[in-house]
Amino acid sequence: MPSPIELRSDNAAGAAPQLLNALAAANTGSALAYGGDAWTEELREVVAEAFGAPDVAVFPVSSGTAANSLALSAMCPPWGSVLCHETAHIITNEGGATSMFGAGAVMQGLSGERYKLTPKTVKTALDAAQWGDPHCSQPSVVSFTCPTDFGTVYSPDEVSAVVAVARARGLKTHLDGARLANAIAGLHCSPAALTREAGIDVFSLGAIKGGAISTDAIVSFDPEVSDQLLYRVKRAGHVSSKMRFQSAQLIAYLSDGLWVKMARTANAATAELARGLRERDVALLAEPQANIIFAKLGDKVAAALADLDVYFYSMGGGVVRFVTSWQTTPHDITDMLGRLDQALTVRRTAPRTVRPRKGRSASVPLPDVLDGLDT
Ligand SMILES: Cc1ncc(COP(=O)(O)O)c(C=O)c1O
Incomplete structure (x- = not known):
């Protein structure tokens, strides 16, 4: 029996391993609780440096x-959207x-091609808002x-164009x-460019x-949001007493570009998988730019692939989701495509039912993708 290929x-x-080592290294002696430790102070400095923001506030949560x-x-605000x-x-x-x-x-969902907000959709929503009307939620955050x-x-x-509106x-x-690291790896930009410099507040x-x-x-x-977070994070039960172990993980993750290097591995696996899917005439919902692909496999092929111990989520309507990680190897992708070749031979055989593989089905809505699918 071949070993399973994890793409859920x-x-x-x-x-x-680098983060596990950092945890072990932080497990020496005692340290002040609730973020009063040296690791949490160092984490703030590491984030300040990575994002070019000396006064940044960082709140580890689980x-x-x-x-x-x-x-x-x-x-x-409570009356905001x-x-x-x-x-x-x-949402x-x-x-x-x-x-x-x-x-x-409340949250207000807007449309937008390729699953992204645009200045136009945001402006239209803001123009249509009933400003100052207490019957209506007031747009407060994008x-x-x-x-x-x-x-x-x-x-x-693209971020800064929407931010301007x-x-x-x-x-x-x-x-x-x-998955910020996957975005940065895909864009080849600095962490600050996609966040602070593009106008992101938090x-x-x-x-x-x-x-x-x-x-x-x-x-x-x-700073105003940071002041509130001090209390809100505590009241939600997310101020961990042994915060040093969270901070130690985050320091190791962000140091020496490890987070982006690991994301590059994941993104490269997805790019290779996308290439293989296209070569086999499998349509993709969107050209992947990070480590997630949605593909129109069809229910029969999806069921056959699941039987070959490839783990993925079926989204309904013959659409499946593959996600790669820092652990996915080039061999995993070659192996997966070999199994897909076997699965594709069932394209013309009798219909079968998709059997979900261990774990819940991901429940991302597919508002505009199911029309005309050949399942
Ligand atoms: C884009 C995105 N945001 C937020 C989350 C929430 O993360 P968690 O499951 O740790 O609460 C997820 C989880 O899959 C996600 O995919």
Whole structure:
């Protein structure tokens, strides 16, 4: 039996050895609790350096959902709304956490090609808002997801063009960077270029998907938001007493460009997979620019591929999602494409049912992709 090939999620990958070593190294003696330790102070300096922001505030938290929802709750009043793409993780997959922590703040999903906001869609939404009407939520924040949940990436110019529209109406700006390293690796830009220099006030710094065990972080360039986060993060139970172990992971992740190097490995695997899929005439929903691909395999081929121990998520309508990680090897992709060749031989045989592989199906909505699919 061939060994399974893991393409469900980078969340299914293990922890990077460099981060495990950093954890072991931090496990010496005692340290002041709740972030009063030397690692947490060093982390702030490392982030300040990486993002060119001496006064930055950094709040380690234990999940991407916590990072997004706590950041947004500090940026948006209870009567406010967060504008985001209609497929953004914050609106589709976080169980309303932003509304809960935001005491009723709502999210407004906007359309946009390639799963991205555009200046036009944001301006149209802002023009249509009922400003000053207490019956209507007041647009307060624009949130980008980069890479998007569909593996496309905003360039710094695309971010700043939307930011200009948002800022003109007094909105704050947030970026869900659950896979920020993959975006930076794909764009070959600096971390600052896609965030602070593009006009982002606060972002979620993902690390868990990139090789950490138990920590992402909120990074704030906005002192007012930082002041609120001090209390909000604590009240949400995200100020870990042994924060040094979170900070040690994040320092190792960000040092010597490790995060971007690991993301390059993941992105290269996705690029190679995309090439192989195209060669086999498998249509992609979008050209991947990071480490996620959605492909129109069809249900029969998907079921045959799952039977060959390739792990992936079926999204419905014959569309499947493949995600690579820092652990994915070139051999994994060659092997996967070999198994796909076998699976493709069933294209003309009798219909079968897709059997989900261990774990829940990813539930990203596919608003505009299912029409005309040959499943
Ligand atoms: C784009 C994006 N943002 C945020 C999250 C939330 O991360 P977590 O599952 O750690 O809460 C995810 C998780 O898959 C994600 O894909």
